[in-house]
Amino acid sequence: MFEQITDPVAYHGEGPCWSEEWGGLRFVDMLAGDLLTLLPDGSIHRLHTGSPVAAFVRPRASGGFVVGLERGLGLADEPFGDVRALSELWSDTDVRMNEGGTDPWGNLYAGSMSYTRVPGAGKLYKISPDLTSRVVLPSVTTSNGIAFSPAGERAYYHDTATRRTDVFNVVDRELVGRREFHEATGTSPDGLAVDRAGNVWVALNRVGKIRLYSPDAEVLGEWDLPVRLVTAVTLGGEDGRDVFVTTSRENLDDPEPGAGAIFRARAEVPGVPVTPFAG
Numbered sequence: 001m002f003e004q005i006t007d008p009v010a011y012h013g014e015g016p017c018w019s020e021e022w023g024g025l026r027f028v029d030m031l032a033g034d035l036l037t038l039l040p041d042g043s044i045h046r047l048h049t050g051s052p053v054a055a056f057v058r059p060r061a062s063g064g065f066v067v068g069l070e071r072g073l074g075l076a077d078e079p080f081g082d083v084r085a086l087s088e089l090w091s092d093t094d095v096r097m098n099e100g101g102t103d104p105w106g107n108l109y110a111g112s113m114s115y116t117r118v119p120g121a122g123k124l125y126k127i128s129p130d131l132t133s134r135v136v137l138p139s140v141t142t143s144n145g146i147a148f149s150p151a152g153e154r155a156y157y158h159d160t161a162t163r164r165t166d167v168f169n170v171v172d173r174e175l176v177g178r179r180e181f182h183e184a185t186g187t188s189p190d191g192l193a194v195d196r197a198g199n200v201w202v203a204l205n206r207v208g209k210i211r212l213y214s215p216d217a218e219v220l221g222e223w224d225l226p227v228r229l230v231t232a233v234t235l236g237g238e239d240g241r242d243v244f245v246t247t248s249r250e251n252l253d254d255p256e257p258g259a260g261a262i263f264r265a266r267a268e269v270p271g272v273p274v275t276p277f278a279g
């Protein structure tokens with residue numbers, strides 16, 4: 001199902017996001033601190049953020065983008081503009097940003113993790129359009145994918161160390177009632193995305209799989225990729241039905257030939273378009 005569409009362009013590819021703001025697919029080479037954009041001719045544009053980490057990227061409603069930096073956020077006013085760092089969200093040098101996403105109202109959720117994998121050292125933050133932040137989950141280990149259902153009444157989330165996908169109810173635009181959505185024993189659930197039918201696409205790291213769940217947690221499909229470290233998945237393209245997967249070769253002594261490349265497949269149901277950050 002999946003075809004490789006780029007060379008291995010990233011050491012640790014992550015955080016894919018489709019937006020017409022920058023002309024299509026953008027993702028991060030996380031531990032290089034770079035934003036990578038897949039251009040129409042198939043080449044890659046690389047933009048350094050000035051940080052050793054670029055954890056995720058989302059468009060801004062006012063233009064430009066927001067990017068997760070090592071210990072906080074950066075903003076740019078143009079799609080390929082310079083990044084200016086905001087005040088750090090924390091000072092602990094063992095903790096770095098790892099993943100993030102926007103809710104349907106333009107708020108940003110950004111999560112962290114420990115470089116040395118200390119259990120519970122990370123947090124999930126909510127950043128409002130006025131750039132104020134607060135902690136919504138005070139103790140997570142590896143904060144990863146977060147995405148919202150089409151009507152905004154549910155949010156799906158990964159703390160990868162739990163080896164499961166969790167779901168929240170969204171009440172008055174806040175996350176409540178966290179509970180298990182689906183267990184993923186023996187795998188490392190990483191990035192995720194939601195389509196317009198409410199189905200949940202999950203990247204299963206270390207086992208090289210993409211899994212699709214119904215809103216009732218029924219497994220609708222599972223696909224193997226030729227690389228172990230699949231890190232995240234998103235939907236985009238002109239009709240919203242292209243499935244893009246980022247991959248990694250981080251810490252692999254003998255990486256597969258496609259590790260660090262982008263893979264693509266086609267879905268029956270389009271994805272939910274990204275909501276720009278309102279800040």
